[in-house]
Amino acid sequence: MTTISKNDQLFERAQKTTPGGVNSPVRAFRSVGGTPRFITRAEGPYFWDADGKRYIDYIGSWGPAIVGHAHPDVLKAVQEAATRGLSFGAPTEGEIEMAEELVRLVPSLEQVRLVSSGTEATMSALRLARGATGRDKIVKFEGCYHGHADSLLVKAGSGLLTFGNPTSAGVPEDFVKHTLVLDYNNVAQIEEAFANFGDEIACVIVEPVAGNMNLIKGTREFLQALRDLCTKHGALLIFDEVMCGFRVALGGAQELYGIKPDLTALGKVIGGGLPVAAFGGSTALMSKMSPVGAVYQAGTLSGNPVAVAAGMTTLKLIQQPGFYDQLSASAKRLADGLTAAAKDAGIPFCADAVGGMFGLYFSETPPNNYAEMMAGNRERFNVFFHHMLDEGVYFAPAAFEAGFVSAQHTDAVIDETIAAARRVFVQL
Missing domain, CATH: 3.40.640.10 (Type I PLP-dependent aspartate aminotransferase-like (Major domain))
Incomplete structure (x- = not known):
């Protein structure tokens, strides 16, 4: 007997009363496919879905959670x-x-x-x-x-x-x-x-x-x-x-x-x-x-x-001494680590960061405009996204969205993410 996940149940229920089952389009996973995760709680750099699975969160409510969730x-x-x-x-x-x-x-x-x-x-x-x-x-x-x-x-x-x-x-x-x-x-x-x-x-x-x-x-x-x-x-x-x-x-x-x-x-x-x-x-x-x-x-x-x-x-x-130095260092550590992991696996990929924002690109160099962004390998991103989701890492569910780190994304959290990416890149 197949058990239907709580996320699937909620998504099916939501679609009956809400267009596409969501109140903002990118949440619907239409770009990457699959079932969106319905979040029940969040703390620090993590959130948990309706099935109890914990994710390292790299959207941070699309930017606001700069000091971490539930500070x-x-x-x-x-x-x-x-x-x-x-x-x-x-x-x-x-x-x-x-x-x-x-x-x-x-x-x-x-x-x-x-x-x-x-x-x-x-x-x-x-x-x-x-x-x-x-x-x-x-x-x-x-x-x-x-x-x-x-x-x-x-x-x-x-x-x-x-x-x-x-x-x-x-x-x-x-x-x-x-x-x-x-x-x-x-x-x-x-x-x-x-x-x-x-x-x-x-x-x-x-x-x-x-x-x-x-x-x-x-x-x-x-x-x-x-x-x-x-x-x-x-x-x-x-x-x-x-x-x-x-x-x-x-x-x-x-x-x-x-x-x-x-x-x-x-x-x-x-x-x-x-x-x-x-x-x-x-x-x-x-x-x-x-x-x-x-x-x-x-x-x-x-x-x-x-x-x-x-x-x-x-x-x-965010005005505490050293806040932005730490935030920038975390985003750079993530971007550099992911880029190195992809290079070791022979995957055309690069990442960039500024302050607490970062971008992931399945291309040789970071894009400078919309057309260059659209030329990246979006299909490979979609596969990467779902594999990372399975690993407990939640990146933006679209190849066109920036990511965010918070003050709670410690070196250990970043390194856990990079280790997961190494396992994923060899599968792409």
């Missing part, structure tokens, strides 16, 4: 905040404290507005950019994901400098007709875009360190060109640091590169695992937001006191 200080802050009430719909001192902390830590920020998701943050930053410039056109880059707002669900057009096409049903062509999609890390294309449409472009939005087409670093030349061209043509530069903010450095990618955007979107880490995000920039720009300006934005649960408590505690923990 006692974060849990205590959440519990204490919850005893005072879950939501008020009125201002709290905690919101002020978070805004002050973000302004202190992130170079480009003078004022911020708290929201509840990364999508809200980027959507609102775009609206502000259009309102501030009086222009409609925006530039984004193929493979960068900025949330599921209509004007951002866009793929590249049929040729250079053609405007994009919707990547989702339900998005009218009119919503994306002003969105120009270019190649990431391509300086010539952005120069041509501004030469053709410079006085019509409201903003350029970019992940300075991309994490949604696996990990791809923006080159300094590329990001500096964006800064220079936006300044020259009166457009605004938006850094989407929802993923890389507080992940690649304490001040985010803008501190790492020394490039100051006009607007920044933040999320994930600043909520410590609960839904907090933010967008901000100069006081002059942010003064155009309601209630003092004409650009409208609102949110009933924005700055939720329980979520802010989790986020503020996380922000304090």
Whole structure:
């Protein structure tokens, strides 16, 4: 008699009441095949599924769990905040404290507005950019994901400098007709875009360190060109640091590169695992937001006191001496170890890391853009993913997602992962 796993039972049950059985598409394992793992609890660098199997977790709730799961200080802050009430719909001192902390830590920020998701943050930053410039056109880059707002669900057009096409049903062509999609890390294309449409472009939005087409670093030349061209043509530069903010450095990618955007979107880490995000920039720009300006934005649960408590505690923990040195060393140890294990097995593979983010690529060299990422061996990644899952290691269930280490991924945990990978690579 075949025993059906609890994960299989839950997935079958979930599909009856939830589209695809999940509340966010990548969780469905559609890219890699198989049954998603339903998680029951998490602690430190681990989580456990419904069948009781323990995994070394390298998604960390897709970034927020930078201090590890269920950190006692974060849990205590959440519990204490919850005893005072879950939501008020009125201002709290905690919101002020978070805004002050973000302004202190992130170079480009003078004022911020708290929201509840990364999508809200980027959507609102775009609206502000259009309102501030009086222009409609925006530039984004193929493979960068900025949330599921209509004007951002866009793929590249049929040729250079053609405007994009919707990547989702339900998005009218009119919503994306002003969105120009270019190649990431391509300086010539952005120069041509501004030469053709410079006085019509409201903003350029970019992940300075991309994490949604696996990990791809923006080159300094590329990001500096964006800064220079936006300044020259009166457009605004938006850094989407929802993923890389507080992940690649304490001040985010803008501190790492020394490039100051006009607007920044933040999320994930600043909520410590609960839904907090933010967008901000100069006081002059942010003064155009309601209630003092004409650009409208609102949110009933924005700055939720329980979520802010989790986020503020996380922000304090990551400022401990040596935190980022250890985090970066862990990610590099993992990337180097996996690369060496694959080389020993004769598998075309490489890995890269920056701060607490890493990327795995079944190709000889790390990709520089979406097209190069798509050229990797995704079928081999899928086999690798499932073998590692069997070994008790949970990487992102898609070849297009960055991975994350936490402060709880010790050398012993990393080495256990590398040992598992050695066993797997010889089977590929």
